Amino acid sequence: xxxxxxxxxxxxxxxxxxxxxxxxxxxxxxxxxxxxxxxxxxxxxxxxxxxxxxxxxxxxxxxxxxxxxxxxxxxxxxxxxxxxxxxxxxxxxxxxxxxxxxxxxxxxxxxxxxxxxxxxxxxxxxxxxxxxxxxxxxxxxxxxxxxxxxxxxxxxxxxxxxxxxxxxxxxxxxxxxxxxxxxxxxxxxxxxxxxxxxxxxxxxxxxxxxxxxxxxxxxxxxxxxxxxxxxxxxxxxxxxxxxxxxxxxxxxxx
Amino acid sequence: xxxxxxxxxxxxxxxxxxxxxxxxxxxxxxxxxxxxxxxxxxxxxxxxxxxxxxxxxxxxxxxxxxxxxxxxxxxxxxxxxxxxxxxxxxxxxxxxxxxxxxxxxxxxxxxxxxxxxxxxxxxxxxxxxxxxxxxxxxxxxxxxxxxxxxxxxxxxxxxxxxxxxxxxxxxxxxxxxxxxxxxxxxxxxxxxxxxxxxxxxxxxxxxxxxxxxxxxxxxxxxxxxxxxxxxxxxxxxxxxxxxxxxxxxxxxxxxxxxxxxxxxxxxxxxxxxxxxxxxxxxxxxxxxxxxxxxxxxxxxxxxxxxxxxxxxxxxxxxxxxxxxxxxxxxxxxxxxxxxxxxxxxxxxxxxxxxxxxxxxxxxxxxxxxxxxxxxxxxxxxxxxxxxxxxxxxxxxxxxxxxxxxxxxxxxxxxxxxxxxxxxxxxxxxxxxxxxxxxxxxx
Numbered sequence: 001x002x003x004x005x006x007x008x009x010x011x012x013x014x015x016x017x018x019x020x021x022x023x024x025x026x027x028x029x030x031x032x033x034x035x036x037x038x039x040x041x042x043x044x045x046x047x048x049x050x051x052x053x054x055x056x057x058x059x060x061x062x063x064x065x066x067x068x069x070x071x072x073x074x075x076x077x078x079x080x081x082x083x084x085x086x087x088x089x090x091x092x093x094x095x096x097x098x099x100x101x102x103x104x105x106x107x108x109x110x111x112x113x114x115x116x117x118x119x120x121x122x123x124x125x126x127x128x129x130x131x132x133x134x135x136x137x138x139x140x141x142x143x144x145x146x147x148x149x150x151x152x153x154x155x156x157x158x159x160x161x162x163x164x165x166x167x168x169x170x171x172x173x174x175x176x177x178x179x180x181x182x183x184x185x186x187x188x189x190x191x192x193x194x195x196x197x198x199x200x201x202x203x204x205x206x207x208x209x210x211x212x213x214x215x216x217x218x219x220x221x222x223x224x225x226x227x228x229x230x231x232x233x234x235x236x237x238x239x240x241x242x243x244x245x246x247x248x249x250x251x252x253x254x
Numbered sequence: 255x256x257x258x259x260x261x262x263x264x265x266x267x268x269x270x271x272x273x274x275x276x277x278x279x280x281x282x283x284x285x286x287x288x289x290x291x292x293x294x295x296x297x298x299x300x301x302x303x304x305x306x307x308x309x310x311x312x313x314x315x316x317x318x319x320x321x322x323x324x325x326x327x328x329x330x331x332x333x334x335x336x337x338x339x340x341x342x343x344x345x346x347x348x349x350x351x352x353x354x355x356x357x358x359x360x361x362x363x364x365x366x367x368x369x370x371x372x373x374x375x376x377x378x379x380x381x382x383x384x385x386x387x388x389x390x391x392x393x394x395x396x397x398x399x400x401x402x403x404x405x406x407x408x409x410x411x412x413x414x415x416x417x418x419x420x421x422x423x424x425x426x427x428x429x430x431x432x433x434x435x436x437x438x439x440x441x442x443x444x445x446x447x448x449x450x451x452x453x454x455x456x457x458x459x460x461x462x463x464x465x466x467x468x469x470x471x472x473x474x475x476x477x478x479x480x481x482x483x484x485x486x487x488x489x490x491x492x493x494x495x496x497x498x499x500x501x502x503x504x505x506x507x508x509x510x511x512x513x514x515x516x517x518x519x520x521x522x523x524x525x526x527x528x529x530x531x532x533x534x535x536x537x538x539x540x541x542x543x544x545x546x547x548x549x550x551x552x553x554x555x556x557x558x559x560x561x562x563x564x565x566x567x568x569x570x571x572x573x574x575x576x577x578x579x580x581x582x583x584x585x586x587x588x589x590x591x592x593x594x595x596x597x598x599x600x601x602x603x604x605x606x607x608x609x610x611x612x613x614x615x616x617x618x619x620x621x622x623x624x625x626x627x628x629x630x631x632x633x634x635x636x637x638x639x640x641x642x643x644x645x646x647x648x649x650x651x652x653x654x655x656x657x658x659x660x661x662x663x664x665x666x667x668x669x670x671x672x673x674x675x676x677x678x679x680x681x682x683x684x685x686x687x688x689x690x691x692x693x694x695x696x
């Protein structure tokens with residue numbers, strides 16, 4: 001990905017680089033290697049599964065994932081039974097019954113992830129005035145993408161730099177714009193118990209949930225790249241043939 | 255007329271039957287098989303037909319997207335995400351359309367700069383050129399309104415900033431226009447609805463102007479890298495098959511670049527903020543337009559706050575100008591000046607190959623446009639403001655001062671006698687022949 005970006009940026013695209021797009025006030029997120037960011041790279045399947053668990057057991061207490069459906073989890077290796085069980089933990093409004101009353105029913109795989117709060121006001125009321133954003137597109141919606149999310153999750157400092165006072169209800173984070181973030185450090189060593197035996201360090205959980213959120217933002221990524229390779233190969237052959245045809249047709253002009 | 259033969263299929267019975275009633279086949283034969291095209295066009299001439307093809311791609315993908323998109327402030331963002339996630343190959347169609355807008359501008363900007371370099375705007379092609387400027391304006395309006403449709407943060411705030419520009423027009427007219435654009439008193443659902451409607455309409459208006467553009471082109475035919483008129487059959491070749499196949503090859507190269515973006519860097523030219531749903535209560539840190547508007551955005555912001563405003567109220571008194579209006583006038587002036595370019599440049603020589611000074615100023619101007627683009631992306635503060643102002647002044651100076659002066663004082667090189675002479679004469683055309691040769695080989 002980086003290689004291709006460099007190549008593209010070097011050409012006519014020089015115009016497109018807009019340095020203003022980095023958010024002010026936070027440190028630049030260090031580059032991290034993500035398998036899905038490679039040119040032909042795919043998501044780390046084990047990380048996706050662990051990341052889904054981190055989202056479910058930690059993030060989902062405050063953050064929604066409203067654009068992703070439970071059934072989508074089957075695309076990353078969850079079985080139908082597992083997905084049904086995960087969905088059934090939440091409730092959604094049912095169709096009005098014969099009396100016209102709307103009752104609650106357990107969610108099914110076709111439902112979208114149920115957000116933790118019914119609306120923004122409820123979310124703010126429960127979080128000291130701060131609004132935990134929905135995470136469906138968070139990796140696409142932040143400059144730096146996955147690097148930024150990972151840096152943010154691991155960028156908390158217990159002691160802020162000298163001379164910086166952290167207001168009540170705020171936390172110091174190296175990478176957040178303005179450095180003051182309402183979200184308390186969400187990840188703690190062994191905060192979750194991974195089924196595959198991976199040690200749940202903060203770094204590990206942060207990486208895994210970032211991969212999961214990258215998938216949530218771009219579920220088409222693997223299909224897109226697979227198709228892209230085929231399309232480019234086809235176009236290379238076609239263009240090569242067209243070049244030969246062009247040469248032959250023009251032969252009598254030169 | 256050996257080279258320019260009517261195709262054999264014109265003799266087919268059915269073709270002749272139809273053609274007798276609607277001469278569409280005669281038309282095709284005339285505009286493709288018998289249409290004389292300079293033999294020395296280089297690859298910069300590919301970008302006109304490329305632009306036409308991109309327009310078709312945009313219309314086809316756009317109509318498909320419209321089948322799934324919902325133009326309502328509460329649903330627009332989610333309907334786009336539904337296209338990305340649930341519609342079969344929706345992500346592909348949407349990424350083609352999204353990146354296609356950028357590709358369209360890249361192709362058209364190259365097309366325009368080719369015209370500037372080789373003097374394609376000069377007589378007898380002034381109307382052809384002006385129709386092209388009209389197409390550019392229509393493209394800008396269409397692209398701007400299209401960018402509003404996903405109803406992300408940049409959609410909303412871009413729409414707010416750009417529509418507000420019109421409020422700079424004095425005497426109440428501006429406010430009236432803004433209310434008309436908004437369909438109310440803020441950017442809201444009526445705005446989204448009418449932008450959607452117009453975004454669907456304008457591409458077909460573009461098609462109409464493109465037809466006029468090609469019509470005007472086919473009256474006198476293409477300009478060429480040497481910039482002299484064709485002087486007979488030895489200078490020209492039929493459009494088909496020579497340029498159809500050359501355009502096809504160029505299309506292949508273009509599609510490879512296009513596909514690299516679509517499949518491997520689909521959001522490279524976009525802004526992350528547009529994946530955040532529109533929120534009227536939260537302004538993004540930097541409101542940045544799409545890259546293809548950045549040079550014009552820089553010109554808009556280059557006008558100092560007290561410019562004209564200070565002067566006119568003091569010296570003229572009766573004209574109430576605001577700095578904002580001056581900025582808006584400068585921005586639209588940057589395109590308006592292109593309309594009158596054929597009359598600003600009175601040099602009888604078209605091609606830069608025979609204009610040693612204009613050639614340099616052309617490249618300085620091209621760099622100036624890139625600098626403006628950068629300044630449009632950067633925050634308007636400190637040294638960037640100064641650079642933006644200098645680049646803006648230079649932009650206008652290029653058209654209003656340098657080009658008219660060059661026409662008077664530049665010593666142009668001697669023109670070759672005909673196109674076929676430098677191409678076939680093997681060095682007989684001097685510098686032009688040498689320069690033309692490598693490109694022709696391709």
